[in-house]
Amino acid sequence: MRRAERSAWRAAVVVFGAVAAIARTAPIPLAGGALLYEAGPSPFKAYVKEWSTRAGVQFLLDSPADHPHHHGLMFAVNVGPVEFGAEQPAGRVGRQVGRVQPRVADEGLEHLIEWRAPDGVVMLVERRHLRFQRAAGDRPDRLSWSSELRPPEDGAAAMLTGRHYTGLGLRFVRDLDGAIAYTFEPGAASEVVLEKGTGRPPNDERLTGGRWVVARGRVAGRLLTVAIFGHGSAQRGTRWFTMSRPFAFVGATLDLHREPWPVRADTPLRVRWQLVAWNGQVSDAAVVAELERWAADEATQETAR
Numbered sequence: 540m541r542r543a544e545r546s547a548w549r550a551a552v553v554v555f556g557a558v559a560a561i562a563r564t565a566p567i568p569l570a571g572g573a574l575l576y577e578a579g580p581s582p583f584k585a586y587v588k589e590w591s592t593r594a595g596v597q598f599l600l601d602s603p604a605d606h607p608h609h610h611g612l613m614f615a616v617n618v619g620p621v622e623f624g625a626e627q628p629a630g631r632v633g634r635q636v637g638r639v640q641p642r643v644a645d646e647g648l649e650h651l652i653e654w655r656a657p658d659g660v661v662m663l664v665e666r667r668h669l670r671f672q673r674a675a676g677d678r679p680d681r682l683s684w685s686s687e688l689r690p691p692e693d694g695a696a697a698m699l700t701g702r703h704y705t706g707l708g709l710r711f712v713r714d715l716d717g718a719i720a721y722t723f724e725p726g727a728a729s730e731v732v733l734e735k736g737t738g739r740p741p742n743d744e745r746l747t748g749g750r751w752v753v754a755r756g757r758v759a760g761r762l763l764t765v766a767i768f769g770h771g772s773a774q775r776g777t778r779w780f781t782m783s784r785p786f787a788f789v790g791a792t793l794d795l796h797r798e799p800w801p802v803r804a805d806t807p808l809r810v811r812w813q814l815v816a817w818n819g820q821v822s823d824a825a826v827v828a829e830l831e832r833w834a835a836d837e838a839t840q841e842t843a844r
Contacts, residue, residue: 570646570673573680577601577610578650583626584635585652585667587612590682593674594818596758598765600710605786609710612814614686616795617700618662623654624705630657635665646671654688661691663802679764679817679829689807696803701795703732703746704780704788707812709767711787712758719756719787722823723779724749732780744782746792752779753826754789764821767791768813768830811837 566575566588573593579585588611591597599611608626615624615635623633634655641650647670654663670683684707690697711719723729727749753766769777769791780790791812793800802808813833815826 564640567641567643567648569643569648569669569671573673574671574682576641576648576669578637578641579652580634580636581610582634583608583632584610584613584615584623585637585650586610586614587669587682590680590816592680592763592816592818594761596761596763596818598712598715598758598763598816600712603710603713603786606710609708609788612682612684612707612709614667614684614707616688616705616793618654618656618697619700621656621662624701624708632657633662646673653691661694663688663697664691674816674818679815679821681829681833682814682816683811683833684814685809685811687807687809688802689804690802692804694804696801699793699795699800699802699808701793703744703796704790704792705795706780706790706792707767707810708780708788708790709765709814711754711756711789713786714758715754715756715783715787717784717787719754719783721779721781721783721789722753722755723747724751742782742784744780747779747781748777749779750777751826751830752781752789753821753823754781754787755820756787762819764817764819764826765789766815766826766829768815768833769811 566577568575573591575589577586577588588601589597590599601611603609621633625632636653636655638651638653641648650667652665652667653661656662666687668685672681674680727747729745729747732744732746751766751768755764778792778794780792782788815829
């Protein structure tokens, strides 16, 4: 980690750390309410609660009865034995607690989040940046998500673990259950997830490599296309988790079920994703063109750092 980055991080901790953990407040709107961000704890996570396209198609599902811990667009991993994705039993799972309200500017936000064990001990500190760009012309909505995870300055190294779906997860609305189609980068290796102890697939869960995944379907009768891009150098090679039955869910995983990831103060985990949503049916070629734009933007930003 460069000295300037370390100093900036410490300054942020000092500024944010001077304020006690906040109580839950109303969701934060971006771009006139196109996106709603729940700052948490809710009571367990900070996440994107709703995303409505320019045509008014809202495609995120928050806390359904079958999986109450599924919250729209969320990011969670396990830290050692502590789960941050699950929410039961309450005394054995962790919470993402913002130190203060997110700082909102220019249709984006920055949020400093403590990942706390059930006893309140801070296991990780996350600096999360979201930037949302509303669709214009024939361009899509674009949401850039970046997170940096590190132990607190006085904390020990943390070992990140998880299941085959652990990482950034998106739960779609009910209209897409059993009616969503996924496509991937041509030639990407894919495998069926087998139920432990049986050797049988529990449903249609898959893990697939490549730079992108695309989900297509209809919400309230309207065509929708959603793509997710991953920054491979930050995620040791993204693996996409997908399923359509009994519910539609897609995730950008870190392969933590195969290889845990140690995180130390001087070697934080940095992840970056871009999510893109179009009204209507969009070709894979249009998806790749959007990926290339994002890659160019990422390269420009990396040069400027």
